[in-house]
Amino acid sequence: MPVVASARPDLPERRCGRSGLVLPEVSLGLWQNFGGATPFATQRELVLAAVDLGVTHLDLANNYGPPPGAAEESVGRILTRDLASSRDQLVVSTKAGYRQWPGPYGEHGSRKYLIASLDQSLGRLGLDHVDLFYSHRFDPRTPLEETIGALGTALTSGRARAVGISSYSASRTAQALEVAASLGVPLTICQPSYSMLNRWVEEPDPGAGGRSLLEVASDGGLGIAAFSPLAQGLLTDRYLHGVPADSRAARGGPMRPEYLSEANLAHVRALDAIARARGQSLAQLAIGWVLRDPRVTTVVLGARTREQLESNLAALHQSPLTPDELAAIDLDAVDGGVNLWGPRSSDL
Numbered sequence: 482m483p484v485v486a487s488a489r490p491d492l493p494e495r496r497c498g499r500s501g502l503v504l505p506e507v508s509l510g511l512w513q514n515f516g517g518a519t520p521f522a523t524q525r526e527l528v529l530a531a532v533d534l535g536v537t538h539l540d541l542a543n544n545y546g547p548p549p550g551a552a553e554e555s556v557g558r559i560l561t562r563d564l565a566s567s568r569d570q571l572v573v574s575t576k577a578g579y580r581q582w583p584g585p586y587g588e589h590g591s592r593k594y595l596i597a598s599l600d601q602s603l604g605r606l607g608l609d610h611v612d613l614f615y616s617h618r619f620d621p622r623t624p625l626e627e628t629i630g631a632l633g634t635a636l637t638s639g640r641a642r643a644v645g646i647s648s649y650s651a652s653r654t655a656q657a658l659e660v661a662a663s664l665g666v667p668l669t670i671c672q673p674s675y676s677m678l679n680r681w682v683e684e685p686d687p688g689a690g691g692r693s694l695l696e697v698a699s700d701g702g703l704g705i706a707a708f709s710p711l712a713q714g715l716l717t718d719r720y721l722h723g724v725p726a727d728s729r730a731a732r733g734g735p736m737r738p739e740y741l742s743e744a745n746l747a748h749v750r751a752l753d754a755i756a757r758a759r760g761q762s763l764a765q766l767a768i769g770w771v772l773r774d775p776r777v778t779t780v781v782l783g784a785r786t787r788e789q790l791e792s793n794l795a796a797l798h799q800s801p802l803t804p805d806e807l808a809a810i811d812l813d814a815v816d817g818g819v820n821l822w823g824p825r826s827s828d829l
């Protein structure tokens with residue numbers, strides 16, 4: 482049955498930086514669980530459940546699958562079959578930056594790649610525009626003027642309603658904001674990883690005058706879409722008693738075995754005890770913790786089932802963290818070496 486997004490329950494929303502765009506506090510990411518190995522019916526059920534629950538922002542990228550493009554194809558089918566009448570109540574995001582096709586024009590930040598990739602994404606999605614288009618990673622070999630200029634073309638050609646950058650360091654974000662201002666391209670959002678075990682966005686960056694990414698983004702009027710708030714599932718009850726057979730860690734891939742170190746698991750257990758003392762799940766605590774910062778617009782989380790998503794959304798209706806709780810969390814919210822994205826992009 483088609484989902485009518487206007488019948489959605491009240492999910493809290495936040496304004497995206499200084500733009501006109503508002504986003505739900507929780508967004509659904511389609512990086513994992515939307516590839517060829519997951520039946521289309523399962524994917525459709527989860528997307529429709531999300532929209533039904535008020536999660537009106539779907540976060541995609543050209544390469545989400547596997548194979549690359551599979552997640553966009555699935556969403557395209559769902560949009561056509563089920564959500565065509567709700568299109569303008571949804572925010573559909575995509576990105577380009579990682580390898581999408583062989584050869585020199587299939588990745589990074591050139592104008593040729595970004596525009597071609599966006600056109601291919603629109604084809605898979607069956608849309609004439611996306612609501613958000615990102616440069617997925619900083620490209621040290623392409624002038625920022627070219628990358629940001631291509632985002633500007635995405636806007637002026639009508640292919641995207643807003644544009645942003647993902648996994649750029651604080652200093653690269655500051656540079657991108659300067660270039661965007663000089664070109665007259667309104668950057669709307671940045672998308673970094675951020676969780677209790679991955680706090681790089683809080684660290685001062687000498688290249689940005691000692692400001693953190695959170696500060697640079699806020700000063701520049703950018704919204705912040707914080708991805709992997711659950712550290713790919715580590716900040717949930719999934720790994721408290723071993724590695725479940727249906728978990729991301731058991732499947733191999735980006736949830737690397739070293740992330741489940743004894744040191745990390747000790748912190749996870751301590752954080753779980755804090756969550757339980759609040760009557761929450763660890764996942765709910767992890768989501769509420771990222772959203773404690775008003776500069777964060779939305780958390781972009783993954784879910785494999787409707788139950789996971791529903792449970793995560795309950796975090797939005799729980800009591801704010803007290804100063805004592807925040808201080809207790811700080812003792813265990815320490816870097817767990819789980820940031821897969823820093824060295825591959827923003828640190829270059």
Ligand code: NAP
Pocket residue numbers: 509510511512513514540541617647648672708709710711712713714715717718719727728729730764781782783784785788789790792793822
């Ligand atoms: P995440 O929210 O940190 O982890 C999601 C995983 O945690 C789920 O697949 C599930 O794993 C587990 N989980 C979720 N809710 C749970 C619950 N209530 N109880 C127990 N386990 C739960 O996020 P992520 O999937 O790593 O990333 C989220 C999104 O961020 C992506 O889909 C993508 O849109 C975006 N992202 C962007 C970039 C970028 O470069 N811009 C990079 C990565 C991700 P199991 O499958 O084990 O159950």
